[in-house]
Amino acid sequence: MIKRDYRLLGEDARRAVEIGLNAAQWYHTEVPRKDMKAMMGRSDQPAIRDTLILFGAMVLFAGLGIWLWPSWWSAPFWLAYGVLYGSAMDSRWHECGHGTAFRTAWMNKAVYEIASFMMMRNSATWRWTHARHHTDTYIVGLDPEINIMRPPALAKIVLNLVGIPDTLAYFRSAFRNALSGPDAAERSFIPQSEWPKVTRIARIHLAIYVATLACAIGFGSWLPLMLIGLPRLYGCWHAILTGLLQHGGLADNVTDHRLNSRTVLMNPVSRFIYWNMNYHVEHHMFPMVPYHALPALHRAIRHDLPAPNRSMAEAFVEMWPILMRQLRGEDVVLERRLPPTARPYKDEYHAELPRLGSFTAAE
Amino acid sequence: MSNWIDACAPDDIEPEDLIRFDHAGRSFAIYRSPEGEFFCTDGFCTHESVHLADGLVMDHVIECPKHNGQFDYRTGEAVRPPACKNLRIYATRVEGDRVQIELS
Numbered sequence: 049m050i051k052r053d054y055r056l057l058g059e060d061a062r063r064a065v066e067i068g069l070n071a072a073q074w075y076h077t078e079v080p081r082k083d084m085k086a087m088m089g090r091s092d093q094p095a096i097r098d099t100l101i102l103f104g105a106m107v108l109f110a111g112l113g114i115w116l117w118p119s120w121w122s123a124p125f126w127l128a129y130g131v132l133y134g135s136a137m138d139s140r141w142h143e144c145g146h147g148t149a150f151r152t153a154w155m156n157k158a159v160y161e162i163a164s165f166m167m168m169r170n171s172a173t174w175r176w177t178h179a180r181h182h183t184d185t186y187i188v189g190l191d192p193e194i195n196i197m198r199p200p201a202l203a204k205i206v207l208n209l210v211g212i213p214d215t216l217a218y219f220r221s222a223f224r225n226a227l228s229g230p231d232a233a234e235r236s237f238i239p240q241s242e243w244p245k246v247t248r249i250a251r252i253h254l255a256i257y258v259a260t261l262a263c264a265i266g267f268g269s270w271l272p273l274m275l276i277g278l279p280r281l282y283g284c285w286h287a288i289l290t291g292l293l294q295h296g297g298l299a300d301n302v303t304d305h306r307l308n309s310r311t312v313l314m315n316p317v318s319r320f321i322y323w324n325m326n327y328h329v330e331h332h333m334f335p336m337v338p339y340h341a342l343p344a345l346h347r348a349i350r351h352d353l354p355a356p357n358r359s360m361a362e363a364f365v366e367m368w369p370i371l372m373r374q375l376r377g378e379d380v381v382l383e384r385r386l387p388p389t390a391r392p393y394k395d396e397y398h399a400e401l402p403r404l405g406s407f408t409a410a411e
Numbered sequence: 412m413s414n415w416i417d418a419c420a421p422d423d424i425e426p427e428d429l430i431r432f433d434h435a436g437r438s439f440a441i442y443r444s445p446e447g448e449f450f451c452t453d454g455f456c457t458h459e460s461v462h463l464a465d466g467l468v469m470d471h472v473i474e475c476p477k478h479n480g481q482f483d484y485r486t487g488e489a490v491r492p493p494a495c496k497n498l499r500i501y502a503t504r505v506e507g508d509r510v511q512i513e514l515s
């Protein structure tokens with residue numbers, strides 16, 4: 049397998065820029081402007097409804113958890129609270145970061161800040177990593193949000209089902225940011241005007257965690273930590289599973305989201321937690337379309353996309369053998385077949401990548 | 412010296428929408444506000460040079476199609492990151508049945 053350098057200032061980043069991958073034209077399905085305008089349209093109503101349901105359910109589950117504490121009967125309520133805290137907040141962070149969930153700007157901002165805190169992400173830093181992820185999706189060395197590298201770091205992926213590596217990385221960077229601002233890699237994608245904000249946010253987050261810890265020690269109880277902080281660990285598994293499916297086992301260093309992203313049809317509960325980000329090819333092609341219009345976008349462009357996986361289980365069954373082969377050192381990815389109605393993949397999207405190109409269709 | 416350029420017919424742009432206009436090697440975005448007024452800015456987003464023509468006009472804001480950065484198209488002010496640098500704006504007028512933009 050070709051060795052990949054995922055560092056943002058590393059060798060593959062330099063090569064990607066050299067061969068023009070950073071400024072490439074990405075493939076888009078043609079959609080009439082009138083239809084696209086209708087789908088891009090913003091509304092507060094669906095996100096207010098969903099946010100009330102989400103926070104209402106969190107209050108209910110946490111209340112029942114506290115009421116039954118320390119009996120084991122409280123466990124199911126903590127698990128439900130945890131999934132809403134450590135997984136549903138991931139998609140709220142994402143949608144409100146794009147500014148598409150609500151029409152009203154302050155609502156997007158407020159939910160973005162709350163969700164960033166719960167997901168242990170510096171809101172000032174992650175806005176920029178995610179912009180980069182959209183500019184350079186799965187371009188090695190340029191995309192800071194590649195969550196399955198090649199070969200896959202399986203132990204890290206498994207440990208992240210309970211949030212351990214992510215939490216450790218968060219606190220490392222929160223302390224660093226609070227003391228000395230963004231580091232060199234972060235400065236490569238965060239504009240200088242935002243550096244003080246990175247420091248400020250890190251200090252606010254740490255102050256809340258210190259206060260929570262002080263409460264836990266002061267009251268001699270785990271409850272404050274069960275409410276704040278720990279649910280990021282015991283409830284993030286759903287976000288990790290859905291996150292792995294976004295791009296896992298697919299091509300890197302290509303400029304067609306049909307090749308590097310995956311759409312998976314999901315059950316209604318997962319879709320609520322994930323806020324329709326299961327329509328991931330659609331989201332990457334048209335990030336202006338709010339989550340509630342993604343099913344309509346899917347219907348409008350599915351003739352041009354590979355067939356979606358019909359369930360999370362089916363997607364994992366398809367992805368897992370590819371990851372295992374990559375783990376054994378094979379340079380193999382999954383090329384998802386297009387329907388006859390689709391415009392074919394263009395070879396030039398991936399055939400001319402001398403060092404980075406390792407595009408091999410799996411059987 | 413002012414230099415008024417013919418850009419389009421008023422009806423070429425729907426209310427609360429925009430079109431792309433290219434002229435002399437430059438590219439612009441021409442907007443029609445919900446009130447029916449016309450505005451013009453540089454065509455490319457100041458964040459990563461993506462054309463704004465595929466973006467979304469909401470009231471007096473244009474949202475960039477790439478990373479959802481926003482600008483007030485009347486003043487060019489960047490109002491939502493990742494757009495941080497303001498857009499250049501140009502005067503417009505309607506002469507007869509043509510929308511014109513002023514290039515200096």
Ligand code: FES
Pocket residue numbers: 456457458459460461475476477478479480481492493494
């Ligand atoms: S290119 Fe316009 S916001 Fe990034």
